[in-house]
Amino acid sequence: MKRARTGGRGSVFTPADFLDMAGRAAVDQALSRLVKGGRLRRLARGLYDFPKVHPKLGPLSPGPDDVAQALARETGSRVQIAGARAANVLGLSTQVPAKSTYLTDGPPRRVVLGKRTIDLRHASPKHLIAPGSPAGTVVQALRHLGPIRATDVVQVAIRQLSARDKKMLAASAVQAPAWMRPTLVSIANTMSGARDG
Known part of the structure; x- marks a missing residue:
């Protein structure tokens, strides 16, 4: 206890x-x-x-992030918030999904808590960029919203990510799909621009 x-x-x-x-x-x-x-x-x-x-x-019901983290610790795996929920967390969407989806490099698992579902989906390393970090959440939101909303993602990420998160994003950009890389690099570069200027 x-x-x-x-x-x-x-x-x-x-x-x-x-x-x-x-x-x-x-x-x-x-x-x-x-x-x-x-x-x-x-x-x-x-x-x-x-x-x-x-x-x-x-x-009260526990937070979905706490449940996902506990399940990840059990298997020694990593988790990353995914899709619509990542966009919602960053304030890029008002849609609150009933299902909280996470990507993991561990085994898949689904937990139903009352009306909420927490879904851990096994994903390949290319879909788990900077897992468990704010930088990873930005990547997932961008993946979900697509190139059309890339400018919105940039504006929010520049404000919300710390210098450390932006460094992580810069280091991870090479793992992202080609269409995402320029957006991720432009977010990461705001740090060096601010320091130089």
Whole structure:
């Protein structure tokens, strides 16, 4: 319970997060006892959280990013927010998809939490550019919106990305499809232009 509390209310974890403390059978038993005692919540098979509690609504659903990160830690894989959700996160779309889709270099997995679905889709390395970073989110938003909205992506990315994120984008641009490269390079170059000028 102490380990679960360390992440704070809203943290999501799998039994793999506790295997440095005990064997799998002991971890499963301990998690089961904590769920029965109402201290933790079982979200799905092998997935738990220490829920945030609203005074009127009761236990709240965990954030999809927290669920995706917990699933990725379990398999030692990386995840990157994808498509429509990436565009929404950057403020380039008002559409809030009911399904939160992530690309991963690990196994695919789908978790349904009430009305929300968190979908991890296995993707090839060329689709996982700068995974888990703001730079990766920009790449996914651009991929989703296409060349027609590239200027919008540039304007938002220039404002939102740190100098470090822009460096990562510059280093990763070579992995992107040819049509994306000029856009990614122009975002990355705003950093050096600002420093020189």
